[in-house]
Amino acid sequence: MKYLIGLMIALTGTWVLWSWHFTTALLSYGLASCVVVLLIARRMRVVDREGAPIDLLPVLVTYLPWLFWEIAKANVDVARIVLHPRMPISPRLIEVRATQKHDLGRVIYANSITLTPGTVTIDTEGDLITVHALTQGAADGVLSGEMDRRVSRLGSQS
Amino acid sequence: MDLLVDVVGGGLLLFGAAFALIGGIGLIRLPDFYTRIHGAGITDTLGAGLILSGLMFEAGVSIVTIKLLLILLFLWLTSPTATHALANSALETGLKPRLADGEEAASTP
Numbered sequence: 714m715k716y717l718i719g720l721m722i723a724l725t726g727t728w729v730l731w732s733w734h735f736t737t738a739l740l741s742y743g744l745a746s747c748v749v750v751l752l753i754a755r756r757m758r759v760v761d762r763e764g765a766p767i768d769l770l771p772v773l774v775t776y777l778p779w780l781f782w783e784i785a786k787a788n789v790d791v792a793r794i795v796l797h798p799r800m801p802i803s804p805r806l807i808e809v810r811a812t813q814k815h816d817l818g819r820v821i822y823a824n825s826i827t828l829t830p831g832t833v834t835i836d837t838e839g840d841l842i843t844v845h846a847l848t849q850g851a852a853d854g855v856l857s858g859e860m861d862r863r864v865s866r867l868g869s870q871s
Numbered sequence: 872m873d874l875l876v877d878v879v880g881g882g883l884l885l886f887g888a889a890f891a892l893i894g895g896i897g898l899i900r901l902p903d904f905y906t907r908i909h910g911a912g913i914t915d916t917l918g919a920g921l922i923l924s925g926l927m928f929e930a931g932v933s934i935v936t937i938k939l940l941l942i943l944l945f946l947w948l949t950s951p952t953a954t955h956a957l958a959n960s961a962l963e964t965g966l967k968p969r970l971a972d973g974e975e976a977a978s979t980p
Contacts, residue, residue, distance in 0.1 A: 730941065733934050781920075788917035791909055792890065795897035803971035804906050827951035827958075830912035833905070835958040835968075845958065845968055847909040 716760050719767035721751055763817050772867045779863065784829050787854075791830040791847060804845065807852050811840045812865050822864040826855060880928030887921030894918055904961055905968040908954060915950040919943070 728743035754760050762768065794802060811819045823834040823842055831851035836843035846852035854860075890913055897910020923943045927936045 727941075730934070730937055784916050784920075788890065788913055791897070791913055792893045795893055795900060795910055795913070800900060802901070802906060804903075804968060805970050806968060823955070824948075824951040827954050828912075828916060828947060830916060831909055833908050833912070833958050834955055835905070835962050843962075845905045845908075847906055849971075 716762065716765040716767065717751065717755065720754065720760055720765040721747065723765070723767075724750060762815075766817060769817075769867060776863060776867055780825055780828070783860070787829045787831050787851070790850065794848065802847055803849050804847055805849065805852050806835075807844050807846060807856060809842050809844060809855055809858070809861065811837075811842050812861055813840075818864055818867065821867070822861060825860055825864065829854075829860075876928055876931070880925045883921050883925030883928060885925075887918050887923075887925055890914070890921060891918030903969045904966060905958065908958055912954070915954070916947070919946055 724747040725743065728747060729740075732739055732743065751760075754764065794800060811822050813819045813822055819837065819840065819842075823837055826832050826834045826842070826844055831847045832855050833845045834842055835845050844852070844855050846855065894910055894912070894914030897913060898907050901907045901910050920943060923939050923946075927939045930936050930939065
């Protein structure tokens with residue numbers, strides 16, 4: 714039930730933000746289409762922890778700023794390599810184990826790796842994640858496992 | 872005050888444009904498909920992020936700011952997904968990454 718309510722709030726919120734017109738006609742169209750989407754989603758049985766991850770919102774507040782900072786640092790590293798006359802890259806493949814209990818946590822972890830320049834998740838199988846890294850330094854960053862620990866710490870929800 | 876907003880906003884736009892350009896340079900200079908993805912990642916993350924932040928500064932606090940923030944959020948949700956889809960399908964179809972030393976993959980215990 715709480716996922717249904719959470720999804721409804723997210724849908725209507727998105728509609729209002731996108732349109733930002735407050736006439737009765739437009740608001741009722743919006744409400745009607747949100748209800749239809751909600752009914753379809755419920756019929757497809759996708760309204761659950763994974764389809765509407767509202768439990769994650771509070772913990773993401775602490776995770777996202779850290780991730781943004783990591784992304785900024787990694788960007789500067791990769792930009793320096795790209796602009797370097799000799800372009801000192803040492804591409805390698807590494808495999809790491811994701812310690813998250815659920816798929817949603819693994820998706821957040823794998824996507825965080827991809828979002829960070831210098832490392833891209835190229836394969837996942839069970840909890841084994843294959844990462845292509847541009848340099849040894851980028852590979853070491855993933856192997857240190859800090860990101861993995863932080864995503865796991867997002868709580869039992871992830 | 873207006874001047875300050877313009878300086879900060881313009882600075883962010885300038886840095887964003889620079890990073891987007893560096894991403895493009897990386898795309899051309901890097902040697903193979905898998906390494907080029909990393910170059911494109913610069914444009915996707917810091918380039919787009921700084922440009923949109925600069926626009927947010929210029930827009931001031933209004934509905935436009937919130938929309939720009941949501942664009943950034945959706946961009947950062949979809950771009951790693953698309954990147955992974957590309958990289959994974961390259962791997963699945965047998966494109967081998969050029970590695971610095973041998974084909975062996977290191978791993979954590």
